[in-house]
Amino acid sequence: MDPIQLFELVIAMFLAIIVLHYAAGKLDLPPSVALLVGGASLAFLPGLPAIALDPNLVLVIFLPPLLMDGAWFIALGRLRRHMIGIASLAVGAVVFTCVVVAVVTHLLFPSLPWAACAALGAIVSPPDAVSARAVLQRVKLPRRLQILLEGESLLNDASGLVLFRFAIAAGITGTFSAVDAVGEFFLLALGGVLVGVAAGGTWVLLARRLGDEYLIIAATCLLSWSSYLLGEMIHVSGVIATVTTGLIAGWYQHTVFSASIRMRGTAFWTVMIFLMEAAVFILIGFTLRGVVERGGGFGVVADTMLVPILVILLALTLARFAWVFGSDLVIRLCVAVGFKRYTPLGLANATILSWAGVRGVVTLALALSVPEGFPGRDFILVTSFAVILGTVLVQGTTLGQMIGWVKPVEPESERARLTMAQAEAAMAQKQLVTIQKLAYDSEGNLIHPRLLERYQRRATMIIDYAERTEEYQPGLHAHFDVVLAAIATGRDELIRLHRAGKIDNETLHELERDLDLEELSAISAKS
Template sequence: MHIVETLLVLVAACIGFALVARRARLPYAVVLVLGGMALAFIPGVPLVELDPQIALAFFLPPLLMASAYRTDWNAFKGNLRPILLLAVGAVLFTALCVAAVAKALIPGLPWAAAIALGAIVAPPDAAAAAAIVNRLRLPRRIVIVLEGESLINDASALVLYRFAVAATLAGTFSLVEAGLSFVALGVGGVAIGWAVGRLAVVAIRRLDDTLLETAMSFVACFASFFAAEFVHVSGVIAVVATGLVLGRAQHGLSARTRRDARTVWEFIEFILNSLIFILIGLQLNGILDRLDAYGAWRLAGLAIVLSLALIVSRFLWVAPAMWLPRMILSIRRRDPMPPWSHMTIISWAGMRGVVSLAAALALPVGFPERDLIVFLAFCAILATLVLQGTTLEWLIRRLGAEEKRRPGMGAPEAAARALVAHAALQEMERRAEDVLSGTIAQDLLPEYRDRVRLLDGINQGAIAAERASRLEHRLHALRAGRARLIRHRDEDGVEEDLLTRLVEELDLEELRLRRLLGAADA
C-alpha cells in the first residue's frame, strides 16, 4: 500500500504545482522540478528512488508513442534533413563537446566515461519544450522540427551511451564498430516498430470496440519497445515507428475511437510528464548524500561550466547545420535559409529531462566517477529547465517569432470544410432524385444547403456580422434544448445513461458551432 499512497500524493502534488505554474505563467516542468526539490528537503518525506529501468521502460515508450501518434508524417518526412541534423548530428556534437570539457576539468576521468557523460546530457527533452511551444503560435516548421527531433534524439543518445559505457568497462572503443552498430540498431528498430504497428492496425480494425481498440494501442506501444530490446535493437526507434504507423491509420478508425483514444493519451501524457519532472526534483537529496567527499565550490564550478558547455554547443551546431546544406544550389532554391530568429529559438529550446537522469542512474556500480556524473547530469537538467525553460517564451516573443492569433479559421481549413459540405450536399441532392426516398432527402436539403452557404461565405469573405448572428441563434437554441433536457431529467426521472448520450451529442454540436463562430468573427 505504501507505493499506492506515495503515488496518489505525488499525483496530487503534480496537480497543485501545475496550477501554480499556470497562475505564475511559468513552464509547469520547471515548477514541478523545483517543487520536487522543495519536497525532498521536508523532514519526514520518504526518499523516493527513481529506478532507471522503470523510467526508460515505463515512462519513455508511452510518451514517445503519444508524440509519434499525432505527428504529421508528411511534414516529418518533408523536414527529415533538419530533424536528423539535430536528432543525430547535434546529439553527437554536443556529447563530444561536453566530453572534451569534462576531460579537461576532470583529468582522471577516462575518455569513454567522459563521452558517456556527454551522451547522458546530450538529448533535449520532448516534454519540456512541448509544454512551452504548444502554448504559443510558433511557425509550423519550428514545431515540426523540434517535435521530430524529440522522436529520434533519445535513440541516438542512448546508442552512444551504451557504447561508451561498454568501452569504459572493457577499456577499448571502436568508432567504426559504433557507427555500424548505430545503423543496425536504427534499421532493426524501424523494422520491428513497423511490423508491430501493422499488426496492431489489423487487430484494431477487427475489434470494433472503442475501449479494446484504445487498449490495443497501449499494448502495441510496449510490445514494440520490449520486442526491439529483446533482440538488442533500438526500442526507442521501434516505439516511434509504431506510433507513426498507428497515427497514419487512425483516420480509418471510428469517430468515437479517435476521440476517446486522443483523450486517454492526453491524460496519460500529462500524468507521466508530471510524475517525471517531480521525481527528478525528488532525487536531489539522494544525489547530494553521496557527494559529501567533494567540495561544494568544486561541485558548483563543475556544474556551471558543464551546463554552459551543454547550452553553447547546441548553438555552435545549429547555425552551421542550417547554413552548410544550403550551399548546394538545389537545396537553397527548394528550401531558403530560415530567419536567424528561428535558429535562435531552436538553439535555445534544449531543455533536458527524464532520459538524461535515467541514463545517469543506470550507470553500473563501480563506474568511474559515477556519483559525480549523476550529480552533473542532474545539474544540467536543472540548469536548462530553469534557465532556458523560464526564458524560452520570453525569447520567442522578444524575437517576434510568435504568429499573431487571428480569430477564426484559416483559408485552408475553410476550404477543406467547404469541400466536405459540397460533397455531402451533392450526395443529398442525388438522393432527393430517388423516387422512393426522395421526399425525405428533399426535407433535409435546406439544412445541407445552409451549411454550404455558411462555409462559402467564410471563403468569400461575406459579412461577418450576419454569419455570426446565424451561428449565435443556433448556439442559443442548442443551449436551450440541453437545459430543457436536464430539467426533464430532474422532473420526470430520465435514465442517466440516456441523458449522458444525448448531452454528449449536444456538446459535440456546440463545439462545432463554436469553431464556426470563431471563423465568423474573423
C-alpha cells in the same frame, strides 16, 4: 517501504501534480518548472522517504507512451520533407555535443578517463521528448521549427543511448571502436524500424477486426509498450520501434477508428499522457535529494562542483548554437552555388532552434544507470541533474520571451495551402454532391427535399464564409455565443426534469450526450 505506503505516495504525487499544475497556471509559469521545483521541494520534507528510481523501469514506464503520443500527432508530410534537417539534429548535433562536452570535461578534470567524459557527453547531449513537448505546448512556433524540434526529440534518444552504451563499455573494458559504434547504430535503427512496421501493421489489422471499441482502445494504449519491449527484447532500438509504430498508427487511425472510438479513446489517452508527463517532472524533482546526498551535501556540491557544472552547461548550450548556425551556413553556401532545394533557417529561426534544447527524463535515466564504481559517477549524476534543472528553468521559462524578441518567420513554402475555412468549404461541396445523388430515387423522384435544401444552404454559407472570413468572424462568434447560451438553458431544463422525477436516467444521459456534442461543435466552430 511497504506496498500500501508506496500506493499512498503515488496518490499523494498525483494530488501534488494537480496542485502544482494549478499554481503554475495562476503564476503564468511553465507547468514543467512548477512540477520540477515542487518535486525537489517535496523531496526534502521531514519524514518523506528518499525516492530511489530504477532507471530502466522509468524508461520502460514513461518513455514509450510519450514517444507514441508525439509520433501519433506529428505532421507526417512535413516530417518527410524535413527529414534531413531532423537527422542533422537527432544524430549530428547529438554526436557533436557529446564530443564538445567530453573535451570540456577532460580539460576541467584531466585525471578523469576519456570514457567517463564521453559518458557524460552522451547523457546530456540529447534534448528530451517529454521536456520538448512541455515547452512547445506553451509557445507558438513556425511550422518548420515545430517539426524540426518534434522530430528531433522523437529520434535523438536512439543516438544518445548508443553513444552512452559504447562510452560505458569503453570505461569498463578500455576499448572503443568508432566503426563498431556507427555500424551498431544503423543496425539498431534499421531493426527498430522493422519492428515498428510489424507492430504498427499488426495493430491496423487488429483495429479493423476487433469490433468492440473498448478492446480497440485498450489495444491502442498497450501498443507503445508492446512495440518498445519487443524492440528491446530482440536487441534493436525500442525508441525507433515505438516512433515508427506511432507514425503508422497515427496515419491509419483516421480510417480504422469510428467517431465514438476517436472521442472516447482520445479523451482517455489525453488524461493518461497528462498524468505521465507531469509525473516525469515531479519524479525528476524527487531525485534531487539522492543526488545531493551522493555528492556530499549542498555545501560540498557548491564548493567542488558548481563552477565545472556551469562551464559544462555553457559548453552544452554553445555547442548546440554552433551546430545549428553551422548547418544553416552550409545551407546558405549550397544556395549560393545554385543548390536551392533547402531554405536557410535565418537568424531568428536558428536562434530559437538553438535555445530550445531542454533535457529531461532520458538524461536522468541514463545518469542513474551509470554502474557503481564507474569513474566520476557522482560528478556525472550531479552534473546531469544540474543540466536538467538549468535547461528547464532557464531555457524552458524564457523560450516564449525569446520568440517574442527575435520574431521567427514562417517561410512561404511552409504555410498551409488551404485555410481551415477553405478546407471546410471543399468538404461541404463534396458532401453536397453525395446528397444530390442520394436525394432522388431510382426513377428520378426527389425523396429528400428538406435534406437537399439544408445541404445546399449549408454549402453556400460555408463557401461564402471562406471567401469573406474576416468580414464574418465577429458575427460568427456572436452567433455561437447565442448557441452556447441556448445549450446551457436546455441543459438546465434537462437536469430540472430529471431532479423532479419526470425523466429517467437513460433519457437524461441520451439527451445530455446530444447536448455535449452540440456544445463541442459550437466551441470548435467559434475557436
